[in-house]
Amino acid sequence: MNESARIYDVIVIGGGPVGENVAERARAAGLSAVIVERELLGGECSFWACDPSKALLRPVVARADASRIPGLDPAVAGPLDVDAVLAHRDKMSSYWKDEDQVDWLDSVSVDLVRGHGRLTGPKQVAVQTPEGDTVALTARHAVAVSTGTRAALPPIPGLDTVRPWTSREATSADKVPGRLAVVGGGVVAVEMATAWQALGSQVTMLVLENSLLERMEPFAGELVADGLREAGVDIRFNTTVSSLTRDNNAHSAHSANSANGESGASGEIRITLSDGGQLTADEILLATGRAPQTRDLGLETVGLTPGDWLTVDDTFQVTAIDGGWLYAVGDVNRRALMTHQGKYQARIAGAAIGARANRQPLDTTPWGTHVATADHTAVPQVVFTTPEVAAVGLTSREAEHSGRPIKTVDYNLAHVAGAHQYGEDYRGHARMLVDTDRNTVVGITFAGPGVGELVHSATIAVAGEVPLDRLWHAVPAFPTLGEIWLRLLETYRG
Template identity: 50%
Template sequence: MTADQTFDVIVIGAGSTGENVADVVVKGGLTAVLVESELVGGECSYWACMPSKALLRGTEVLEEARAVGGAAAAVTGEQDVAATLARRNSFTSNWDDSGQVTWVDGAGIALVRGAGRLDGEKRVVVTAADGSTSTLTARHAVVVCTGSEAAVPPLEGIDDVEVWTAREATSAQQVPGRLVILGGGVVGVEMATAWSALGSQVTLLQRGDRLLAGQEPEAGDAVAASLRDRGVDVQLNTSVTAVRKDGDGVVVVTGAGEVRGDQFLVAAGRRARTGDIGLDTVGLAPGSTWTSTTPSGSAAWTGSTASATPTAAGCSPTWASTRPARPPRRSSPGPPASRSRWPTGHRSSPPPTPRPPRR
């Protein structure tokens, strides 16, 4: 890319939402560019949906077999931890996004690596890893698909300890001996299930009176019972007030006492990743969790939930989400490498070129 480029639509964020937006734009006969500072494919492919389910799959299969008369006798051992983690790694292509990049190129979408920041209406300044900058200009609109990030509460001492978020929990290469989890939502209960099955001693701290507060009460009760059956120490109605280092581990201070662990996972929700993308340069508040369009209605929009947004300067309404969305569906002959079931090392020959996402 040269220092200055012009496209019909600029998409900041190359996660599944950004990929779909850019694909729709190109299918409509316009030009589009994706701006991405991390891995093309986003949170779902590398630190959320894909690796978390890969971590859970072995446990699920073993438990199903043990529940079937005649099959249970065949289950004579436990999970191979190293093999489970290696399989998880393969689902992320070892955090290599070259397969996703191949799809982007094949779809006719341009890609610029770096952190994108609005610089007035329809302008984005991209800062590359080496510090160099380039300017992109949109003829029609800039779409913000920057997703979300873990919300870490300002607990006393939190800045002095090594904190896991969902990213670290889904990509860890070693099983923690003792894992303390703050938060009983989906991330908290999934990671409690996964790591306890792989040998970790897990304590789950939930401020409310049940897990999965956004679901039916029976669901939270059933999950709590299941976790306890697995040996997880589920503590409800427990508020965390502080954390501190304890040698190589951590001490979590609650209203009921102290809990010690080797790793501290904060799974206390997520927030929109809109704090430093230049929203102020187009008349919007930095850190906004939901905005529609700029005052003139043509430069940028974002959302905190996957909600349809208003039409912007000739572009069809799109899904601009600040939470991880489902990955684009791709049909045979095969998906990009990072969503593939092929074994590690399959890229020794080029992967088949898939068709674009279906809707």
């Protein structure tokens, strides 16, 4: 085993989009930087989450949109071409190879060390490479942890014997299971139920709560549930799984894979529910939350607890560490578990690291260069189901808990002229939350076909704290879904 030592201004542990952006921003500030990555450079988003999941979902949403347009029904009503969809998914995931990502890293002059990185003390990281070598890294200024999250699996008896799907398997599977059980009711659960049902799987959702998308406005979950049921998904609310077994001696006769028509060879999964009922599936997806990737990171060597989320300030310094050298950016700090928000955090953190290293003053005023105000006020999200859901800022429940003086404005999206361009039987809803003291929008949620393209205008309104009197002069083009802004403002004015 060989050992080597290197010194950089900034060490980034984790080479997903967040880590890449931290390193690139540090380089832009004139600092040397290295990324430590144990899997594929580009991380979860590029290979097992955002890119492959949206590649699976886009044909589903496009078919649903087209099926409502008169004259197109015969061309789009048939089943999806599974082979073509999966092939496109593979291409969008770069066939699980990261050469393009490595080329980009080279272009911004950031070094890469492949292997498992662990803290060994303040500003010290040891990397075990795939070849068995050890690379000892020292940071002059900062170490940034951007290791993201992993699937959090519930303690179900028999779980370790059934080889369940997590989000990784759900986005990279090369066969369509004949029967898929989805445990959970959040974003991963509803998106993957949408995708695999459309690809030919018989999907059953087992949801602990009494609604889908519990963290969003209730109408959003209701519309998504309606869409899933109409597609053929069996949704069972207030349901828990008490045990699992897989019959490894039985071959399933329920493969829906149009590529080769083979039967599944891994055996049926028998699911026992808490009410004594039973369900049989070929695969089971556990979409039951996320946990931080910090179990084997050497946190104990700097006084932190392995496996914990890392609490940070608004410049992403870990608050429990003296000296301000340790940063935690992206999902690992639990502030907003979305790639785009993590990349926003990375831009803030990278700039803050650069300013501190260069002994420049930090701009930490609200909405300043070195503070992540949007994490608290303007986090956008899109759920790519049929119908779509788009939201930013507070929900009505969160607004109520905040104690602000809020007026809720609701409008039926089907009454907007632009909705008619999406075909017949458009169903959708919009809700705007107005802080009546400040006369600004603090939250908005859209649910309906095509609403994903509305989220950025909503984000600008919330993040920019645009007064409603000024929004009145932002004229929406006719006939587009954007006209919902005019209708919401008219309704608010009364």
